[in-house]
Amino acid sequence: MIKRISILFLALIGTTAYAQKSKNPILPYLHIDKAVNAISAVMIHDVVNPPAASRYYTYVTLGAYNLVCLNNKELVPIGNFIKSYTQDNQISIPADKYDYRIAAMYCILETGKQMLPSGFMLQDDEDKYVALLKENSISDDVIKQSIAAATEMAAKVIKYSKSDNYNKLSGRLRYSPIKGGKNWFPTPPMYMEAVEPNWKTIRPMFIDSASQFVPVRPTTFSTDSTSDFYKEAYAVYKVSKNMSAEQIMIANFWDCNPFAVTTSGHMMIGFKKISPGGHWMNITGIAVKKAGLSFDKSIEVTTLVAMTEMDAFISCWDEKYRSNGIRPETYINKYIDIKWVPMLQTPPFPEYPSGHAVLSNSSAGVLSYLLGDKFSYTDDSEIPYGVGPREFKSFKQAAEEASLSRFYGGIHFKDAIVNGNQQGRDVAAAVIKKLKAAGVNYLGN
Template structure:
């Protein structure tokens, strides 16, 4: 009898909670949004998306989420019109039932993330979990249905828009031809992989006017015949730094390595290990920073969206320069002209050296995050703990970008000028995004 009474009391309590609408505590939690982005990040990692494609996955998903927020909060402005080619987004219809715009953002991110990644349905189990949790937390059924309908309309509109960015066309573009000439990029050990995404500069930018906006100076003339040439000194700096790394420098190189697919070779055994790519790492930083800044749900979504745009456009500009310069990697030159046995501390990725993509992307992201959270926010970056790499303290976003750039010299995969010019270009890209995209209404 007591058990029956207890069961009845619990049932009444749950019904009361549902009627009181406790669902808001669940749907408005900014940490839930960061968790949802991390779910997408994990799908990207597990399925070996190259970093520039990962950036594309992230940007459309986060923009879809942001547009849900902007539709329900007058303090935020739609990106339609601010991004020149972005069409107007569907308007919410609250005549039938209210809409929970936070939950709509979560649904939209998950639906778009599911559509732009593989395997098919990779995000739908989580989508159903969100829906179940909102229902269990007390969201009225008519509100849940209308929230789903609105989020679906935004997701569909963003996906239609995404199809015009030339991604499909670049899938069928002609293969990159390796030029066996001194000073030109060739595949590097141990994978000797073909060049990754040589036509990425053809992707439609979000904010940049073109893939060549902002002039990047020519790299030093390749000259190994003269030990006093500018190039030779930079090449030897890479070797000398790599030969005398401190433990701190090794940690910096490992922490910012962000190689999504490292091939390990031990004798005749080869196996791959995975980590977050640069955009995945920086999106983790967004979540950590938002928590440190005690940002609310809508502000957190805005931070992710703006930083995703920074990465998307920075990859386009960086890749235009990479395949224009087609510059040799330090490892190739050192092996040919100095020491056949020399290897960089981290693995050289399969694309040309100039400019550093990580430097360009990190600097662009740092500018957008500084504009959002200020330049005084410091925090501990715990992103790499799950890969067994110790935390690093971040004094500012710009300091983190500078350290990420320097990590490529410590790692032995970039010359100093790759990093320096990448930082300059990325900073300009970030500043342009901040200038043109005004998310906050005031």
């Protein structure tokens, strides 16, 4: 199994060779995307659900940010814009004894190793990273002290993570689906139970609470063929019957379903994919390389996007289990066409609002603030899964396409997308407001 993860990791990092604009290219042992992709590979193996994945991305990058911040006064300390972050980040290793950049890279891996269910798989990545450092003539003492600094910071981050209510989720009441009416109910082929029904109880990073940005109410449920809700459902059904090649490509490119299962006769075959948050983390890696950002600024952008993702899922999941909306597949099968199957597999949680819409617009908003509104790039995140690449003129254009992909895929009604877009923009605006107040400004060249 470890061999499979290593192969996947190589596939992921093999697709991220982008031209550097910087006059001082980042050294080969300081490529942040390789560490983040190693984390993604283990999460794919563990089939980590989307909200939980955003939490892991946040904490594995948080320690790296802290280490850079200790050594670069241009970075704003986390506590200046995250109200809950009040802990002491000082470490015992003297600054002149270790390389904070190496420590930051190692901290990403070490935090993931300790937090992820199959984190032990990252030991191989740590060993390879140490070998890479030696190949680049880094002294044994610097390596040793940098690892010590990374391990010490990882422990501080993990301590902070334990106070975010995640460890209380298993003790909360399980979700019981209600069959009939407007309510969400498990869908084929696995009929999985609802994912993270209590995620709203997780402590957010930037936003004040899970319910800070409650979207407008979804279209009123109705089975009347003249109602707005029926029309919403029929629109999903109709577009699925005459999909263009471009629409099919868009739906597949943004699928990002870690729960995907293919059936063949009596057999069910799981197909593991990157999560939606993982896709936007990869976009972030693409962007910081193209922008030619320094190592320090790259860590800054990567961490801020990860924390934004975490808040986006907390905000979105709060509404999902408030409205508890029925999925198109359930409604269409019962009231329009019993044999209809959506192009994409329906994810196992309520419909409203679209998670892709909220996540993509929040991530795109923060990336646009940090790197510019007209930042063009090539997104090759889905090449390992046989789709893409795709060209985008801006992060917001990508967010719009990601949102619409859920309509083409047959798993969301239009109002979940439109209102999810707004919810995502609201989250981004709240994040940007706090970043501005703390003095974190545009980082593009």
